[in-house]
Amino acid sequence: MKRVILFSALICIMIGVSAQSPVNMAISAILKNITVQDASKSKTAIQKKMFQSKDSLSMSDFMMSIDRVNDKLNSISDSSKLDFDVIMMGRRIDEITNDITIIRKNMRGRGTAFNIKNLYLYQSFTSGLNDENDRYEELSANLYRRVNNAKLSLKTALSDSIFRKLYADSNIKKAMDKKLVRLERKWSRADSTTRANVDTLNVMKVKIADNAVNLSNMLNMMDSRLDKADKQLFGPEVSFLWQKAQKVMPVTGSPKATVTKIISEKNAISYYFNQTSQHRVFVLVIGILLFIILYTRRKLLRTLKDPDGSCSFLNLQYLSNYPVLSVLILLISLMPFFDAYAPTSYISIEYILLLTFSSIIFFKRENLQFSSRWLILVILFIADTLSYLFLEPSFATRLWLLIVHAGIIVFSFIFYRNLNKEVPYYKWIKSAAITSMILAGLGILSNLFGRFSLSGIFGISAIFAVTQAVVLPVFIGTIIEIILLQLQSSRLKKGFDTPFDKSVITRKIKIPLLIVALFLWSIMLASNLNIYHRLTNSLINLFTSPVSIGNISFKLISLFYFFVIIWFAHILQQLISFLFGETGVENEDISPVTKKQHSRLLITRLLVLISGYLLAIGASGLPIDKITILLGALGIGIGMGLQNIVNNFVSGIILIFDGSLKVGDEIEISGLTGKVKEIGLRASTIGTADGADVIIPNGNILSQNIINWTFTNDLKRVMIGFTLSGKELDANVINEVINDTIKNIEGVLSQKKPVILFTKVTSESCSLNVKYWSTINKADITKSEALLQLSNAFTDKKIKFE
Numbered sequence: 001m002k003r004v005i006l007f008s009a010l011i012c013i014m015i016g017v018s019a020q021s022p023v024n025m026a027i028s029a030i031l032k033n034i035t036v037q038d039a040s041k042s043k044t045a046i047q048k049k050m051f052q053s054k055d056s057l058s059m060s061d062f063m064m065s066i067d068r069v070n071d072k073l074n075s076i077s078d079s080s081k082l083d084f085d086v087i088m089m090g091r092r093i094d095e096i097t098n099d100i101t102i103i104r105k106n107m108r109g110r111g112t113a114f115n116i117k118n119l120y121l122y123q124s125f126t127s128g129l130n131d132e133n134d135r136y137e138e139l140s141a142n143l144y145r146r147v148n149n150a151k152l153s154l155k156t157a158l159s160d161s162i163f164r165k166l167y168a169d170s171n172i173k174k175a176m177d178k179k180l181v182r183l184e185r186k187w188s189r190a191d192s193t194t195r196a197n198v199d200t201l202n203v204m205k206v207k208i209a210d211n212a213v214n215l216s217n218m219l220n221m222m223d224s225r226l227d228k229a230d231k232q233l234f235g236p237e238v239s240f241l242w243q244k245a246q247k248v249m250p251v252t253g254s255p256k257a258t259v260t261k262i263i264s265e266k267n268a269i270s271y272y273f274n275q276t277s278q279h280r281v282f283v284l285v286i287g288i289l290l291f292i293i294l295y296t297r298r299k300l301l302r303t304l305k306d307p308d309g310s311c312s313f314l315n316l317q318y319l320s321n322y323p324v325l326s327v328l329i330l331l332i333s334l335m336p337f338f339d340a341y342a343p344t345s346y347i348s349i350e351y352i353l354l355l356t357f358s359s360i361i362f363f364k365r366e367n368l369q370f371s372s373r374w375l376i377l378v379i380l381f382i383a384d385t386l387s388y389l390f391l392e393p394s395f396a397t398r399l400w401l402l403i404v405h406a407g408i409i410v411f412s413f414i415f416y417r418n419l420n421k422e423v424p425y426y427k428w429i430k431s432a433a434i435t436s437m438i439l440a441g442l443g444i445l446s447n448l449f450g451r452f453s454l455s456g457i458f459g460i461s462a463i464f465a466v467t468q469a470v471v472l473p474v475f476i477g478t479i480i481e482i483i484l485l486q487l488q489s490s491r492l493k494k495g496f497d498t499p500f501d502k503s504v505i506t507r508k509i510k511i512p513l514l515i516v517a518l519f520l521w522s523i524m525l526a527s528n529l530n531i532y533h534r535l536t537n538s539l540i541n542l543f544t545s546p547v548s549i550g551n552i553s554f555k556l557i558s559l560f561y562f563f564v565i566i567w568f569a570h571i572l573q574q575l576i577s578f579l580f581g582e583t584g585v586e587n588e589d590i591s592p593v594t595k596k597q598h599s600r601l602l603i604t605r606l607l608v609l610i611s612g613y614l615l616a617i618g619a620s621g622l623p624i625d626k627i628t629i630l631l632g633a634l635g636i637g638i639g640m641g642l643q644n645i646v647n648n649f650v651s652g653i654i655l656i657f658d659g660s661l662k663v664g665d666e667i668e669i670s671g672l673t674g675k676v677k678e679i680g681l682r683a684s685t686i687g688t689a690d691g692a693d694v695i696i697p698n699g700n701i702l703s704q705n706i707i708n709w710t711f712t713n714d715l716k717r718v719m720i721g722f723t724l725s726g727k728e729l730d731a732n733v734i735n736e737v738i739n740d741t742i743k744n745i746e747g748v749l750s751q752k753k754p755v756i757l758f759t760k761v762t763s764e765s766c767s768l769n770v771k772y773w774s775t776i777n778k779a780d781i782t783k784s785e786a787l788l789q790l791s792n793a794f795t796d797k798k799i800k801f802e
C-alpha cells in the first residue's frame with residue numbers, strides 16, 4: 001500500500017500538478033508521516049546496535065584484565081618484601097637491648113666522682129646507641145609505611161570492572177579456571193606475607209621504642225651523675241688531712257670495696273673490649289703489614305748491623321737492633337687515638353706493656369743512670385695506678401698517696417735536671433717533666449684539703465705525662481726508620497746503591513710526626529684529667545660550625561683539611577726525588593741520576609702537587625661556586641700585578657715538559673755560566689763554578705738565548721793561544737810538539753786531532769791558536785795542563801813560550 005501511494009505521488013509531480021488540492025495535501029501528510037516513522041525506526045536500530053557493541057566483551061579483554069591484576073599483585077609482593085638487611089637490623093636492635101642491660105648492670109651501685117671516667121665511657125657508648133637506635137627508628141618507620149601501603153593496595157587489587165564480570169559469567173570463568181586459581185594463590189601468598197611483615201615491623205617498632213625510652217632515661221641519669229660528680233670532685237669528700245675524720249666512708253678500707261671495684265673495672269674492660277674490637281682489628285692489620293715489611297727486608301736489616309756495610313750510613317738505632325719491640329711500641333703508642341674513652345684500668349694495662357717494652361730498649365741503649373731513673377718512674381707509675389684504681393680514702397691510703405705524689409715530683413725533677421741535651425726532643429721531655437711536677441703538686445694539695453678523688457686524677461695524669469713523653473720519641477724514631485728502610489730497599493731494587501743524606505728526609509718528616517706525638521700526648525693528658533669529653537665537644541663545635549664571610553660560608557675543619565693536604569703534598573713531592581736516585585747532597589760531582597730520570601722526576605713532582613691541590617679542594621668541601629667570584633677578582637689582579645708570577649709558573653711547566661733544559665746541563669745565559677741544579681715551578685737554580693747558586697726566574701730563561709753545552713753531548717772545544725820566539729822556528733817541529741803534547745793530556749778527546757792555526761809569523765816569532773776537544777767538566781783543567789806541558793816541551797826545544 002505504501003508503495004502505491006508513493007508511486008501516485010511521483011506521477012503527480014511529473015505531470016506538473018501545482019495546485020494544492022486536499023488529496024494532494026493528504027498524500028503529502030502521509031508521506032511525511034511515513035518518512036518520520038522510517039527515520040525513527042532507523043535511529044532506534046542504530047542505537048540498539050551501538051549498545052550491544054559496548055556490552056559485548058571478547059576473550060582478549062578478559063585476558064588483559066587478568067594481566068593487569070597479576071601485575072598489581074607482583075608489585076604488591078615486591079613492595080611488601082623485607083630484605084636480609086631487616087633481619088640484620090632486628091639482630092642489631094636485640095644487641096642494643098642487650099647492651100642497655102649490660103650498661104645498667106655495670107653502672108649499678110657505682111660511685112660518682114671516683115668513676116667519672118667510666119661514666120664518660122658509658123655515656124659515650126649510650127649516646128652512640130641512642131643515635132643508632134634513632135636511625136633504626138626512622139628506617140623501620142619507612143619500611144612500615146611501604147609494607148602497610150602494600151597491604152592496603154591488596155584490598156583494591158581485584159577492583160578491575162572487567163575482572164569482576166569475569167567472575168559473574170560462569171562460562172568464561174570455567175574457561176579460565178587455571179589462571180584464576182593461580183591468581184587466587186598469588187593473592188593469598190601476598191596477603192599472608194604482608195600481614196606477617198606488618199606484624200614483624202610492629203614488633204620491631206615496639207623494641208625500638210622501648211630502647212629509645214631506656215636510652216633517654218639512661219642519658220638523663222648519666223647527665224645527673226656527672227653533674228653530681230663534678231660538684232663532689234671539687235668539693236670536700238673527706239676531712240682535711242690534719243683533722244679528725246668528719247665523714248665516714250661507707251666502705252672505707254674494706255676488702256669488699258676493693259673486690260667491688262675490681263669487678264666494676266673488669267666489667268668496664270669487658271664491655272669496652274667487646275664494643276671496640278674493630279679498632280684493634282685496624283691496629284692489628286697495621287701491625288701485620290709492618291711485620292711483613294720487616295720480614296721481607298730482613299737481609300737488609302742484617303746488612304745495617306755491619307758498621308762497615310754499604311748501608312751503614314742509615315745508622316738505624318731501633319729497627320736494626322730491636323725490630324719487634326720497636327714495632328710493638330709504635331702500635332701501642334697509637335692506641336690513644338682509639339682509647340680516649342677507655343677505662344683507666346684498660347689504659348693502664350696497655351701502658352704497663354708499653355713501659356715494659358721501652359724499658360728493655362732503654363736498659364740496652366742508655367747509660368746506667370738514665371736506666372735507673374727510668375725504672376723508678378715505672379715503679380711510681382704502677383704504684384700510682386693501682387692506688388688510683390683500688391684504694392679507698394682512708395687516712396693510711398691518703399698518706400700513701402702523698403708519698404707516691406711526692407716521689408713523682410722528686411724523681412721528675414731529678415730526671416729533668418740530669419736529662420742530656422743530646423737526647424732527642426730534649427725540650428719537649430723537659431716540658432712534660434715540668435707539667436708532671438705541677439700536676440703532682442696539685443694532687444698533693446687536693447689530698448691535703450680532702451679532695452681525694454681529684455688528688456688521684458692529678459696524680460695519674462702526672463705520671464702518665466712524664467713517662468709517655470719519654471717513650472714517644474721511640475715512636476717517632478721507629479716511624480722515621482721504617483720510612484728510611486723502605487726507601488733504601490726501593491733504591492736498591494732500582495739499582496741506586498749510592499748513599500743519600502738521610503738528614504734531609506728526617507728534617508722533612510720530623511715536624512709532622514712531632515705534631516702527631518704531641519697530639520697523642522695531649523689526648524692522654526686530657527683523658528686522664530677527665531676533660532677530654534668537654535674539650536672535644538668544644539673543638540668539634542668550633543671546627544664544624546659554619547663561618548660566613550659575606551656570601552661565602554665555610555667550616556674551619558674544611559680549611560684545616562685543605563692546608564694539611566697541601567702541606568703533605570709539598571713534603572711528598574720533595575721526598576719523592578730519593579726514589580729517582582737523588583742523594584740530597586749538594587755539589588755532586590757524579591750523580592747517579594740521568595737527565596731522563598730528572599725529567600721524569602720533575603713531571604712526577606708536578607703531578608703530585610696538582611693531585612694534592614685537587615684532593616685538598618675536594619676533601620675540604622669549600623664552596624667552589626662562590627670561590628669563582630674570588631677567582632675572577634684574582635684574574636683581574638693577575639692581569640694587573642701578578643702577570644710576572646704567572647709567566648714564571650707557566651714557563652716552569654714549559655721547561656719541565658719541553659726538555660730543552662734539564663737538571664745537570666751546563667749552560668750560559670746572560671753572560672752567566674753554570675750547571676742547572678734545579679728547575680722549579682717559579683724559578684730555576686744555576687750553580688756557578690765559584691760555588692754560588694744563582695736563582696733565575698723561569699720567564700727570563702725562556703725569553704733569552706741559552707747556550708746549552710750538554711744538550712746533545714758534553715763535548716766542548718777548547719782554544720789556547722800563545723806566542724813562540726826563537727832563532728830557528730820550524731813549523732814541522734812546532735806541529736809535532738803540539739800534537740804529541742796535547743794527545744797525552746788526560747781529558748782531551750783523542751778521536752779528534754788538535755787544530756793548529758798560525759795567526760802571526762815573523763822571522764823570529766810566531767803566534768798560534770790551538771783548538772782541541774774535551775768534555776765540558778774538564779775543559780778548564782785540560783787547558784791549564786796543556787799550557788803547562790806545552791811550556792815545558794818548547795823550553796826543552798830551546799823555544800821561548802809566551
